[in-house]
Amino acid sequence: MRTIAFGSGAWPRLGRALVTAALLFTGGISAAPAAAQPASPPPAADPFYTYDQPLTTTAAGAILRSRPAPFAFADLSTPINSTQVLYRTTTQQNTPTSTVATVLSPLIPGPTRLLSYHTAYDALGSQCNPSYTLTGHADNRGAIAEQAVIAGYLAAGYTVVVPDYEGPDLEWTIGRQSGYAALDGIRAAEQILGLPASTPVAMTGYSGGSVPSEWAAELAPHYAPELALIGAAAGGLPVHLAHNLPYVSGSTDWAGVIPAVVVAYRRAYGIETPAFLSERGAQLVDAVETLCIGQFAAKYPGLTDAEMVRPPYNSLLDVPGAAAAVNDNIMGTAGTPTVPLLLAVGRSDPIGDGVMVTRDIEGLARQYCDRGVPVTYAQYDRRDHAVAFAAFQAQAAQFLADRFSGAPPTTNCVSVGPGNSLAPVPVPAG
Incomplete structure (x- = not known):
């Protein structure tokens, strides 16, 4: 088992650069006050989010409607070009539904690097949706921290799509549905931006955001084979x-x-x-x-x-x-990823990081290694779930930069232990 410690001088250079870019971006990109941003209703009261026409003959990822939207912090507006798209996706039961994604374009021109970033909004109410919080309504440290990371990727020249992957009914931790929403959000982003299918795409997410990241990697080979996925980074995963x-x-x-x-x-x-x-x-x-x-x-x-x-x-x-x-929501049961993976988790006690079970993530990494997937497994010892967020973001930034640069995939499968069994639990008789 490989343990990666992040301490003095150990953060990858690009990770430090991304965090620095986020701080510069959020601290000095515009002097415009937040009051200049128009008030907007929460999704539950916003008709943009509701689509009542039949979807059975609509292709997955098709755009149903779109509109411009601000990308703003509570006390800071930005000149980032932001578009919200309502698009068709698929439920856990394989029926059509719709959800919203936010498509963000960088200020720096250059070859498109499309990143599907999955926030840990972990919500039961639509006021928590990233499509709403990214417009200046983030009201907790977690949402603000993730928006700062997104800002860092934008400052580094990435194009970013952020899906409301829990769907219209806020179905938190539901695996395949979250993965479908992520993949269809990428399809919608490519359509709204006029990007070819050959556009390189990667995915990343921590904690709740690891759910669409990991499941989408499993589902992509048969659900969205046309996407040019090049890698996925997932940290703090609820595997089982x-x-x-x-x-x-x-x-x-x-x-x-x-x-x-x-x-x-x-x-x-x-x-x-x-x-x-x-x-x-x-x-x-x-x-x-x-x-x-x-x-x-x-x-x-x-x-x-x-x-x-x-x-x-x-x-x-x-x-x-x-x-x-x-x-039905055990990771690793829907398919085998065909792209390099970064799977990471903290460990602050003998079981895990306080909420995620460390050996479950190691067990998932071992399964994928045995199936031939190039996996990098990272364990952040003495880091609980909240503290491991920063370590993951730094390592994910370097991992993603390597994938977009065409660097050969790395793996530490030789040192990944067996981890926990991920077998289904017995289902009691009804």
């Missing part, structure tokens, strides 16, 4: 939620994700939650169903999985529909 559940159960900082995942699975799979939720579980599900992750992750310290259910259940994984849905 059946392993994350006992890890965060009782946690101080992350137990609030338990009722939030119940909301997402109810939306995506139609699970009848009254059949198994306890009275408290039902109250918590109702309380979080329109929130962003910063509002619920640490709100219920000490909450356990067992508290969410009523007898005869002792865990959400005792519920047949929930266990089957978890199995």
Whole structure:
């Protein structure tokens, strides 16, 4: 197993340059006040997001409508050319749907390097959508930090597309649907920009943003084979939620994700939650169903999985529909990527980074290595989930620059251990 430590002088040069560019970009690109930006309603109240015409004969990735939109921080406007596109994509159940992506063009002309950047918006409410927060409505440190990273890529000359990959119903952590939305967002970006299919494309995302990044890499060979993908970087991945559940159960900082995942699975799979939720579980599900992750992750310290259910259940994984849905979202089960991968995770305790299970990511890397995928596995020891974000962004910036420059793919598969088994959990009898 290869461990990569980021300390004094160890960050890749391009990663440092990207962070510096982001700071320069956000600190000095324009003196225009935020008040100059027109007010805009949140997506739930904005008819742009709603498409009520049949989509069964519409091609995946087709643009349904588009409009210009500001790329702005709370107190800073920018001259970046930004376009929102509503486009056709596909649900977890393989039915047509639509979602929105933000297409951002750099100020520096040059050969197009198209990057699909996936923010960790981890949302149950549409006010958290990146298409909304990127217009100047980011109101938490995580969203602002990711927007600064996006600004850094723009300052470095990348063209960036940022999809609302959770879809119109905010189905958080749902794998194939997130991957489809990412790939169709790339298709829509190429259409709106008039780019040829030969345009090199890469993907990146951390934490919640790792979900579309990893799943899209799996799905691309058969869902979007025409895209000229050259690599994908994913950090802090929820590889197998059946392993994350006992890890965060009782946690101080992350137990609030338990009722939030119940909301997402109810939306995506139609699970009848009254059949198994306890009275408290039902109250918590109702309380979080329109929130962003910063509002619920640490709100219920000490909450356990067992508290969410009523007898005869002792865990959400005792519920047949929930266990089957978890199995449907195990990474590595939808296909084999054909592009180089960076898979990264922190490790701050014997299990993981506080929310992600380190050996799950190592196990996924091992699976892909065994299938012949060129994988770089990075483990950031003594870094929890939040701290590992910076280490990942620095390494991802260099990884992506190497892919776009045509450098031969690297791999450390020879030193990647077996990791955890990623086998499905048993589904109880109904």
